[in-house]
Amino acid sequence: MIPKHLYYTKEHEWIKVTDEGLYVGITHYAQDQLGDIVYVELPEVGDEFEASEAVSVVESVKTASDIYMPVKGSVKAVNHALENQPELINSDCYTNYIFVIQQEDNDLEGLLSADEYTKYIEELDQ
């Protein structure tokens, strides 16, 4: 269920490290909690953020949820497909990223491994 090759945050984001930058999306747990997603407020390409700053908002019929910057960096690209089809996150949350980060360094400190994240959500469900 939780892909092994990704990093995670306690805010239920996943991070995929690639040569083009860090892809960021929300986890199955997050999309399941939100329910039907009807809008994604995408950040502007080029905007710079500190780690933990709110960058984007995902809205479902039930509620709105902030998406936080997992590491310090700038927005390199956004997933425009979500503008017209935000529900793509519900149907496949690990393929449909929200934005890509250009990092200033390669510091991944504070991110969780798949095992650590699995343990974290197991504790939340208890």
Place this chain on the structure above:
Amino acid sequence: MKTVLFDLHKSLGGKMTDFHGWDLPIQFEGIVSEHLHVRSQAGIFDVSHMGEIVVKGPQSTEFLQYILTADVKNSYANQKAVYAILLNEEGKTVDDLIVYGIGPSEYLLVVNASNIQKDFDRINSLKEGFDVSVENKSDTFAQIAVQGPKSQEVLQPLCDFDLSALKFFRFKNNASVNGTDCLISRTGYTGEDGFEIYCDPVGAKGIWTALLENPIVKPIGLGARDTLRFEACLPLYGQELDETISPLEANLSAFVHLNKGDFVGKDALEEPKRMLIGLEMEGRSIPRTGFLVYDDHKEIGIVTTGNFCPSLNGVYAICLVEKKEYGDDEFEIMIRNKPMKAKRANMPFYNKKYRK
């Protein structure tokens, strides 16, 4: 608190949430798909959390005429459900409810779950001088709503009488549904044709299970109940109505019968200074309850309910604003510190499909 159907909801995969102290399903397979299912087929809702207050006695009719805004006197004779408002002395809304005349001098009042004790106390405080008794019977009723264009088709096989004889907002007491004694009315909270069934909690499980044996029928959670009622612009107590809002401000003057004689709060009902209007958002971000509404950059009120409307594929808002003439397209709603454009939309957003 749990309704008698709690275990069935869990076994059907219901995602449970706290709703005014009740552990109820917010959704089963998903709010949008459940919503669309009710618009095209038939869905069933566990609304057993609703409150039931029985008023009876020789002067029960006079008493209800005195404490409610709507004329209830023909409810029993015509087997007609009556939507009414309970006002406070200031002419503002204590609750909105449905009255069923179940005997010549006996009435069943169905009230919002969040207001049961408040309503019961308020009604009791008004009964001095009237020969009536007031009883909170909420624990002795379960309630199931069957809603959607195929409601009659799916419910008829369980009933001992012809449902087509029951017109919109009419009811039948002591009817048998799946062998259980029920009160059944052609009412609902979705803007579709449908029925509400009141029965002893013991019989509710059997009715729920029997309805679900039909593959057309799906269980529907509170999430879709809210989007369905919102699209049809049916008021929700706590949002479009509360103790600071008069029914005239909430566009409910059709349920305030000023000609029926004196009633509590009547003298305090003033020419409304606010009104509800509908707006359609240009974008997709959702204006939530309490967000500020602007006309030509001037603040005019707040959002009472805003959401994505699955049947209309757009984002809409009901707003409580200063009463005046407005243009069509100079509106903005502040969403996360950004003014988002909106234009006037006719209410109801979704045209109700009642079978009158």
